[in-house]
Structures are given as structure tokens and as C-alpha cells.
Amino acid sequence: MRRDVPGDRPAPAGRPPGAPAARRRARPLRAAAPAAATTLVALLALTACGSAPADAPPSTSSPTATAAPTTPPPGPAVPDVPVVDAGLGSLPAPAPAPVRLVVPDLGLDMPIDAVGVAGDGSMEIPQDAGRAGWYRYGPAPATPEGATLVAAHVDSWTTGIGPFSRLREVSPGARVEVTASDGVVHVYAVRGVTQVPKSEAPVAQWFDRTGAPRIVLVTCGGAFDREVGHYADNVAVTADPVADAPGG
Secondary structure, three states: OOEOOOOOOOOOOOOOOOOOOOOOOOOOEOOOOOOOOOOOOOOOOOOOOOOOOOOOOOOOOOOOOOOOOOOOOOOOOOOOOOOOOOOHHHOOOOOOOEEEEEEHHHOEEEEEEEEOEOOOOOEOOOOOOOOEEEEOOOOOOOOOOOEEEEEOOOEEOOOEEOHHHHHHHOOOOOEEEEEEOOOOEEEEEEEEEEEEEHHHOOHHHHOOOOOOOEEEEEEEEEEEEOOOOEEEEEEEEEEEEOOOOOOO
16 A cells, blocks of 8 residues: 555635645555465465376287286375365454544544555545544454554545544553454553654554554644645554553
8 A cells, every 4th residue: 555644635715724624635555564464375286296107018929827917116205295274264263353443532432444455556544534444454453463553534525624633632651442343442552653754654664463562543644735635744643552451
């Protein structure tokens, strides 16, 4: 996916000064991660490890009734190939998807949709700025390592200003709650908030599948560039799991 989360456009006439603007065109977030979380490796069976013995030339004399059978010389050794069940029952169950995001300090409470990759290779993001998108090919909250990536538009022409417009206001240590489809609430504490030019966005970190588990919330920020139709920066909030958190 492209490295930026779609942003927004300046506010229509009549919108209060300073309010995040509505979006018309956007540069989608391009993933630095593969398009699927799990790569299935097929084992190719070795069907022929050598040629078969050649037919014996025709004999010019009559065969005797007591002729002993000829044993062909041994061919190359065939290695043992492990057989792996590739059925669905042999694959690990996927971690429950996140379905709700709450940041109490910001009054943020919004649903999360599982999203994938659009036809142009960009990350799908709900057009409704009131809904966030979780990159379903990456880690989930219950995954033991890697970054759970959740992105949303700052606003849109149809739905107006979205909750992610307040991300830049969150303070380190603030509580982030993510409810998964199994009902489990995963609690995080904000580690930090960054605003970086989209050309310098650390996309590999946001889509990382390794390292300590964490959640990354991404949207747009900075000045609006009318020539290209999007904001110049990304705003990203990184939060770490809180062990044994009340309500978690």
C-alpha cells in the first residue's frame, strides 16, 4: 500500500477556522508488508528419482526353462519427504479481529472494520470517517508479536470530521481500549505521538510483524497541499499493551 493514510481537504465555506478539512482526493496507505499474513508453503513430491532400467536386448538363443530372474541394479536413494497436512484443520486459528476502538481521554469511540488491499495495491480504508480500518493481513491484538495497524480518514465530504482528527491531542500514558470479536478488551497505554512528512513515514514499523506487540493508529495531519489534494504529514499514535489492566 502507499505509505500515506488518505487525508482530507480544506473545510467548505462556513466551517469554523481551525477545524480539520473535508477530503476530496487522497493518497492511500501502501503496505510495506506482504499482502497476506500467512504464506502457505507447498511441498513438491519427488515423482521420479532416476530413470527406469533399460529393456534387455533381444536374445539370439532360446531361453532355458531354469534361467534365473535378473535383479536390476539399485537406483539413486530416494530421500524421505515429510508429509504435511495442508487442510484447513492443520492451520492455526486466526486471532480474533478488533471491532471497536475507545480512547477515553479523547472521547473517541468508533467501530473497526477488517480491511485488506484495494485493486491498486493500496490499503482499503472505510470512506466513512467515523469508522476505522484494521489491516487484516497483519497482527491482531491477540497476536503475540508485531504491530496491529488501525487507520482512518480525518474526515470526508459525506461524513464530516472524524474521531481520528483528535489523535494529535492524546497524551503519553493515555488509555486505549480495543475490543476483539471474541469480546476480550485489550488495553494499551500510549507510548508516543508522532507527526512526520508522508515521504518520511516509517511504514515498515507500522506494518511490522515482529517485535513486541503494540497498536499503531494512523491518520493525516499537517498542512493541506492543494496541488496534490492531500495533507503533507501523517499522525501516528503508538501504544503498548498493559498487563492485567482493570477492565482489560
